[in-house]
Amino acid sequence: MLLSSRCVPGTVSNPVYIFCKAVIIPILQTGERSPEQLADLPRALRLTKCQSQCPTSGPELGSLPPPRSCLEMLLLLLFLLLLLLLPLLAVLWQRQPQDARLSWLAGLQHRVAAGTLCWAAAWQQWRLEQSTLHAGQSQQQALKWCLQGAQGPRGPLRGNTDISTFRNHLPLTKASQAQEEESEGQLSPPTSTQYYGEASLQATLLGLAALNKAYPEVLAPGGTACVTPTSPWPCPLPWPWRALGQVSAPGAKHPGALLLKALRSPGLRALEGGTAAELLDVFVGLEADGEELAETIAAGNPGVPLPRRAAELREALEQGPRGLALRLWPKLQVVVTLDAGGQAEAVAALEALWCQGLAFFSPAYSASGGVVGLNLWPEQPRGLYLLPPGAPFIELLPVNKGAQEEAASTVLLAEAQKGKEYELVLTDHISLTRCCLGDVVQVVGAYNRCPVVRFVCRLGQALSVRGEDIREDVFSEALGRAVGQWPGAKLLDHSCVESSILDSSEGSAPHYEVFVALRGLRNLSEENRDKLDHCLQEVSPRYKSLRFWGSVGPARVHLVGQGAFRELRVALAACPSSPYPPEMPRVLRHRHLAQCLHKRVVS
Template sequence: MSSPRALPPDCYSNLYYIRNCKMLLLLICVVLGLLVAGGFLLLLKVIRHRTCGRKKSMSGLFWHYVALRIIGWQGFRQRQHLEVDSKNVQRIQEDILLQQLRQNQDTEYGRQFCFREITNLSTFRQCHPLTQSGHYNEYIQRIAQGEENVLISGRPPWLVISSGTLGTCAMVPGTTSTAADSFLQGTALCLSTIFIMYPEVQEMARFHRAFSLHQSDSGIPIVSSTPLPPFATKYLSNLDSLPAAALEITSEPELSYVCLLFALWDKTLRMLEATTTLHLSDTFTYLQNNWLMLTEDLDKGYLNPQLQLPDSMRQQLNFLLRPDPSRACELRTQFEQGFEGIARRVWPELQVILAMDSGYDDLAGDSLREFYCKGVSVYSALYRVAEGLIGVNLWPKKLEQHYVLCPRSVFCEFLPMDHLEEGDQQPPTICMWDVKESGLYELVISNCAGLYRYRTGDVVMVTGFYNQCPVVQVLFRRSQALSVRGERISEERFYQTLKQATQLWAGARLIDYCCAESSIQGPLCSGSDPHYEVFLELRGVRNLSEEQRYKLDQCLQEACPMYKSFRFKGSIGPVRVHLVQPQAFLQLHQYISTSGASQMFRILRRKEEVEFIQRKVIS
């Protein structure tokens, strides 16, 4: 027999090639099979999710899942960066400052203050004075009129309304890098912290402010807060119970109504988010006054005709709504029982509220914790102002709000309050690595948007350190102090004294308040001696006797020796206490926001605001 013929070498190589192709094809099939199986499991989870709460499209739920993962990942990365940066504070701060100066060294302002010649921190402090908002007015006006390369290279994409150093409205430039840093170093990090501390939090409702666009003479948008970068808006919108179309609503009451309607529809919400606790408190007040109409709309599945909305907007929102009589009935039952602890009764799985709670918002935060949102954590995640991100709160479950200063966001200096003399325009400052625990300081910042050694007016207390980074508590603003004879009673001290007096009024609960120096009112003011005018909204009492009203003055004398001395001499008159009608402060907040102010303050400085609240007095 003849032996079998050997195959040519090329045939062996072809066989190996075919075999490798089969193995590769098998591997691809296995991977695709795993992806399909994973997708099927995700689909099961989605379908199970769709059986409760607000119905979402399949694509909406998919992007919801993607947004959770991306924001969680971004926040985790930022937390890692913060861990590293907080151990090298001096180097990071000096690098940030020099980078800001290099970016703007060829602007008119940079040439004026010789930024190109500044190579270290010491030279910067010698060349550039401490500034307040008035220092930049002329530059901002020129930018608004269209001039470029004034404070920053080119022209800013927007101007942000700020409360200014002295509590009066001012405009500051905004930049896209500031917005991106604020989201990544602030919002994303804190959302990631929430997802770790509250792993079940996935469904959330965001209560938005109406976006009213104004423009300068040259067409630069003027906004009340720094807008989110587009990529952040996309991700956050996928986590929100509110349809994206509703964000085009420009009326504050209509937007509040639509936000509430879609939030109430979803029983499974685990987080509520608002810009400030004041805004969220106002939203709950609005709910308390409009729940009948809201539940009726949920029952019928379309928006009430009384709402002032464009027809196209109404059609889009009505298309997304569905009649839900059982949910409407359930909500009516809860609302009829009263509004104490209403948040947890309406959303049984609610775990956390995300809203800034400092300064003016202290009372609103207390109101949420003690009344509307009893039993739910209120997490003030960010210390952020119009001029930029200052710090982040890494402890969601703590009652007091403490913020780790972000060393890579703005360059910080500190004015020690115990060495700060009235009238001293250029007091010495210290840096982030020189502050002392328990010290009180006025915060000074320099940012990439053209503000340098800018006195924010915020007074903070250093409560500790996170590695080398100071941890601060925001106490009050220096401009927010009552003074008719030079006595200076801070907003925070006045609020604590008012709470003490309220406890002496049997059955009374403080809803809101504001105050003014008598000189602001002019002819409207009662009494000849300079004094404080206090406007209160109370619940539980209809009126106060003169003796009860005088309790506030007595408490103030006990808390402030200098005030007591002036009262004893007769150079300051007693506090005048006025009760205002329900919802008066909600209307005042809306009035101030429509007038272009970026923030509401307890101590009113504008005569128009005092006259507005004066018209609401009932006793």
């Protein structure tokens, strides 16, 4: 044996030693690793000390200095793997025929990748347990990290980590105000790229572990395909992704090429899309371009001609959209997308039509300032996320429905109360801006000392032409009621515009312009259009009062043609200030974006 299996003082708590003992040695001895043994690895990693004292034997990995970060540990592990496997690979390579060599090497690569991710996820899970058990200390460390990276006139605060002093010196800033000051060169609101590091890596590793636990076959070779240019994983890992079953070529960005690669692989277990809205566009485009894709697959451009697979594609499309994904990929188990503001509508449409019968999983919730919520429970109802106490530094501002108290004080994660709603406040570690993101969450439970939340709405997506302030969730409820009264209609997408943006009042009272994409209904009668206005009055007494006095005109509903919202998303992605992807705005504030939908109105 290269390493002694007996207890070595100072080594059992070292994750590198545990991984070598649990994974590498059995691979070298038997050439394979059973799923049951891999499943026991997280339990082994939770060992923190030796249970008995034994004589030292074999190389003392415990004498190595402890790695300072997860990345250093991964690099150390990969270097050790290379040293251990090179002699064995050289011997076995000479004994096997070429096909057997490639197959064996691919299997070994998959086992090593799975073991590495399992080890790294267990390490992150241990860190999460410790940080959530000591949430107050973890948030103090996160604040210290923010202060150390501070630049500009607020730099003197970096030596003081007192929460009260921090709050007194830095007033709360609204996201819109931060954007205005950013244009003047004073501040910068938090962006999703500023925290693309430890938080994103943690969300990815823990999400992969949770997904693998719920659906073990997903990480089998050739079991997963991503059909959008963006990934649902906050921090995609380049090497293990290829070894863990991704059929998409790394670096491929054209949506058509990604979809074609997935269609050529009938054995998929998981289908990935950057967001639900992007995946919705993929399925709508698949219906429109299905015949062309079938011809390409049959001709083998690129790849080997697959006429039988092309016939299966044509047959699946002929049966309509409902359940299409399972007809194309009979072994499909789960759809993976990244959750964010404005995505719930697209998820509901996919669940009801193309992805009917499939589970949906999001590894994290991406708010305006980056990765915020972690999803540790794929088997639980969708939309529950843990707010971790590490960087970025998060505060919670109590929200009072109907009126926001400007003088309200923020609370830390451990102080959140179940059932209450809070607005997320993130601190930018560069300019030390305490920015109110507008994302509202409701606390539904707790994980150790940290809150488990569901995201309710975005305050920046409220409608208000006369001060009525209809929140995003309130409008969605009214629209859902109205669509439910339209015979045969299924809502796919919607966006709203205040009449002043399009100059459509023409002397009448200000009102809302509502653009909808539907399936199952080609025309909207006046009676159906009026139902939305009635539903808005039911859910908002303030709106009802303004309508009664004539201060606000009736909402105008427009049906747009197929592909209108895909064109809107292309325009959004090209806009530097747009949060899409991953967030999908439901209220458009710019005229050129509203025109993308207005010119595609069919009814």
